[in-house]
Amino acid sequence: MAARNPDKPAARASKAAKKRSAAPRRPGRPSGSASAIDQRNRLIDTALTLFAQQGIADTTLAAIAKAAGVTPAMLHYYFKTREQLLDVLIDERFLPVRKSIEEVFEANADDPAVAIIKLVQRFMSIAEEYPWFASIWMRGVLSERSLLKDRIRERFGDAHQKSAFQCIVRWQAEGRLNADLEPSLVFMSLLGLTMLPLTAVKMWRDDPLRRELGAKEIARHALALLMHGVVSPRPAKKKLEKQVP
Amino acid sequence: MAARNPDKPAARASKAAKKRSAAPRRPGRPSGSASAIDQRNRLIDTALTLFAQQGIADTTLAAIAKAAGVTPAMLHYYFKTREQLLDVLIDERFLPVRKSIEEVFEANADDPAVAIIKLVQRFMSIAEEYPWFASIWMRGVLSERSLLKDRIRERFGDAHQKSAFQCIVRWQAEGRLNADLEPSLVFMSLLGLTMLPLTAVKMWRDDPLRRELGAKEIARHALALLMHGVVSPRPAKKKLEKQVP
DNA sequence: CCGTATATTAATTACCTAGTTAATTAATAT
DNA sequence: ATATTAATTAACTAGGTAATTAATATACGG
Structure with missing residues (x-):
């Protein structure tokens, strides 16, 4: 479903915008911050929330990433593929x-x-x-x-x-x-x-x-x-x- | 939802494959055949069937066209846009x-x-x-x-x-x-x-x-x-x- | 304090998808 | 017969999507 999704609300994660959101976050491991396992769980929760709101098929990886305040590549980092994200969701939650x-x-x-x-x-x-x-x-x-x-x-x-x-x-x-x-x-x-x-x-x-x-x-x-x-x-x-x- | 839809079953319409399906149907108005209003209704029925099976968001125009045995351009011809197809579905059916x-x-x-x-x-x-x-x-x-x-x-x-x-x-x-x-x-x-x-x-x-x-x-x-x-x-x-x- | 593992983004790739247009053929009216 | 209208496909455009890679920055163990 492309070309008709201009602006989902996508409840923005509070942790996302750290200080001035003007400086768009260079790559690199963040200082201190939450542990990887927390980040992973946060992504899972975000995905579940969006899936519940809009349905699985309607929810793109980009939308999940945006709602969690990260780039889509993070989802690939933690879950490799969309299919595997679903497997994790099902097994763990x-x-x-x-x-x-x-x-x-x-x-x-x-x-x-x-x-x-x-x-x-x-x-x-x-x-x-x-x-x-x-x-x-x-x-x-x-x-x-x-x-x-x-x-x-x-x-x-x-x-x-x-x-x-x-x-x-x-x-x-x-x-x-x-x-x-x-x-x-x-x-x-x-x-x-x-x-x-x-x-x-x-x-x-x-x-x-x-x-x-x-x-x-x-x-x-x-x-x-x-x-x-x-x-x-x-x-x-x-x-x-x-x-x- | 792209890139993971290799082969939907999509119950092929019987009327589609006329003789040898090897010759892939040149453009042009078909001889005799069903009237335009029938064709339109056939497309609506096909869309409703697929929407019921897979959900609206999961069903692409191409899938509807394929299931009805026509090209996607037919949907544009009869309904102009996807949104209008939905309007027609809702109002008429x-x-x-x-x-x-x-x-x-x-x-x-x-x-x-x-x-x-x-x-x-x-x-x-x-x-x-x-x-x-x-x-x-x-x-x-x-x-x-x-x-x-x-x-x-x-x-x-x-x-x-x-x-x-x-x-x-x-x-x-x-x-x-x-x-x-x-x-x-x-x-x-x-x-x-x-x-x-x-x-x-x-x-x-x-x-x-x-x-x-x-x-x-x-x-x-x-x-x-x-x-x-x-x-x-x-x-x-x-x-x-x-x-x- | 230095190398390696870890976490993150930007950029890229190959592939769908909605929508449009021009060409093509048949039907129909004159 | 001939011009016009209707129905249909092939080919194209612009933009989205999942998945991958390369670059970059921090953490951490020796």
Whole structure:
């Protein structure tokens, strides 16, 4: 995508402009300054932030470099290629979080209600700690030859998915879970009620109706829906519409 | 995104290779053949298909041309610029569908259950008739400065959204809708339970567990969840786990 | 205090991408 | 028949992108 990207905002790193930004920083190793490992992590964080905001395909190496206040050559220095940057992102940042989700499910395999509640809560705490996670994951769900999906499958197979699936089937057989649900869609539904709105609200910064929505409200809404459905839990006294005028 | 796109599959149009594809088609107006309006529509359809598969940003004009079996100059001939192609897509294809969704909601403003059931069904029939719709919309939801969102807001404001919001609030006040739901998230939840899985299953073509999932199963699942929540509608007789061995 | 390893930029390369134009052929109206 | 209009490709331009290299400046161990 060239020729139509005149000026991304690209939240400039504070550390970038040291003194007078007029003198444009000659080459050479900087004096003192942060260690290389910090710089590397800073680049990873910057990349994750931009990927979450604009999507992976839309984010050029130059944009990441600019947002981090360095030249594109730095990315080559630390990650060699764009592909390898993605590998690093996935291995070092994405997979650990993803794994912690699976654990919640497996740790509560004896009670559907608790498992679901805990899962929703975990989603929320992840969203708070890693603001890039929900967006990047949701984008991955919608991408066919996702940069993520193949690698994730590659790196921890679908054993977790299968066990979760069987767990759901068992719950249904025991009458503890709504038997009309499709087992293979339960997890996707949880995503749709948590990660999806979490991502969406970040894109709504200028919408007056839904300005004050945060993780708390989303969790409350999702749990209310998951536990009781859309209709009122109270048995809905029917002919109450026409009250005294 | 350049330099890493060696060979997209790009389902070649059947009409493209007329006889021996060895002779590479000289310039000039083709004999007989489809009318210009058909050609234009064919290009629009091709673009929508690719946008749905790979996302808008990932799809170059050259890719669209190749998939349609023409040269990139054809796109310039019919649409002048990429931006205008997007405008055409939105105005001629996207907005009418989008509008038909709003209508369903407003036509059933007197009964929440019916409104929601009809809405889910409408989503499913849209997915069947316009396979590109769900994917493109969901991608739009996740994009900050979405190419779509601004234009859509621009073209039919948020009057519909506001009236839907107030409708939900009213239902809650009347005790006919779960009062713990967040009004501004109800529509997003419907998306998350319908459009999201509809899009996702298309990306799962090689997943054995969820191969046979279609619109029918997704609708059934979504309605089951919306009407009763995850727990079993039957009051769940508790101590039935240890039956006779 | 000196050589080597490390961190950084400027400059360059090969390749995409959007958009434009001129040439070419068929259809259509006169 | 002939001129005009429509539809199409090849060839080109200007600018972006990922990746690489050479130069440069600091850190650090002996």
